[in-house]
Amino acid sequence: MNIGKLYGIGVGPGDPELLTLKAYKTLKEVDMIVAPSSREGKRSLALLTVERIIKERENELIVVEPVFPMTKDQTKLDFYWGKAREEVLEKGKGCETVAFITLGDPSLYSTFYRFLEIFKDVVDEVEVIPGVTSFSACSSIAKVPIAEGNEIVSIVPEANDKSAEVIGRSDTVVFLKPKNVERIKKMLAGSKAILGIKIGFEDQELVLENLDAIDVPDHYLATLIVKKEEEE
Numbered sequence: 163m164n165i166g167k168l169y170g171i172g173v174g175p176g177d178p179e180l181l182t183l184k185a186y187k188t189l190k191e192v193d194m195i196v197a198p199s200s201r202e203g204k205r206s207l208a209l210l211t212v213e214r215i216i217k218e219r220e221n222e223l224i225v226v227e228p229v230f231p232m233t234k235d236q237t238k239l240d241f242y243w244g245k246a247r248e249e250v251l252e253k254g255k256g257c258e259t260v261a262f263i264t265l266g267d268p269s270l271y272s273t274f275y276r277f278l279e280i281f282k283d284v285v286d287e288v289e290v291i292p293g294v295t296s297f298s299a300c301s302s303i304a305k306v307p308i309a310e311g312n313e314i315v316s317i318v319p320e321a322n323d324k325s326a327e328v329i330g331r332s333d334t335v336v337f338l339k340p341k342n343v344e345r346i347k348k349m350l351a352g353s354k355a356i357l358g359i360k361i362g363f364e365d366q367e368l369v370l371e372n373l374d375a376i377d378v379p380d381h382y383l384a385t386l387i388v389k390k391e392e393e394e
């Protein structure tokens with residue numbers, strides 16, 4: 163199989179209405195959609211987001227949901243990436259255009275660029291279509307700006323010794339899938355917090371609270387935005 167054009171599409175945080183027009187039009191036309199799933203038997207959240215568009219389509223479409231596990235175990239990663247490549251190349255025979263869909267934006271902690279690396283020998287052309295990030299969606303629903311004026315924002319995947327300095331210097335810190343919550347609370351005590359869980363999905367939850375009092379569940383689709391200002 164040779165992929166004439168590969169699209170990396172950000173489908174936004176989960177609400178289909180937050181898809182860009184460009185993403186919508188492209189998803190209506192491509193021959194194949196590759197939707198990453200985090201583990202065997204688990205539906206891809208990105209695919210769930212674009213389900214309606216797929217149902218509306220009248221032209222033929224091939225959909226695959228390979229597993230891209232969230233692990234640092236290289237043997238496991240090599241196994242699953244090899245399996246994904248085989249599946250895409252086998253099922254995509256005859257497909258000219260392929261869309262790899264990802265939650266939020268493809269430039270932010272997404273598997274898209276890794277996918278591109280693995281498939282670059284069979285891809286002629288690439289186009290990346292940006293998406294609404296999870297934290298933009300959280301901020302919009304909370305109606306609280308992420309930053310104003312000359313405020314500094316950082317996006318932190320983990321509160322640890324490496325990120326401590328950046329956290330200390332930032333006015334707003336965005337934590338994706340917050341870990342080490344007790345450490346975050348110690349470092350940013352007294353700050354205002356916005357916690358978004360499954361934002362954009364039907365059962366979304368949004369909590370606006372002082373960081374000291376907030377209860378952060380261990381949920382994959384949780385985003386915590388902390389603003390260093392006293393709550394009014």
Ligand SMILES: C[S@@+](CC[C@H](N)C(=O)[O-])C[C@H]1O[C@@H](n2cnc3c(N)ncnc32)[C@H](O)[C@@H]1O
Nearest residue numbers: 175266267295296338339360361382383384385
């Ligand atoms: C691997 S990162 C991908 C980020 C994504 N590319 C983006 O632009 O938002 C996954 C993390 O994004 C956040 N996230 C993605 N979608 C979300 C949603 N609908 N609600 C809350 N947080 C979300 C969570 O912190 C999750 O652990």
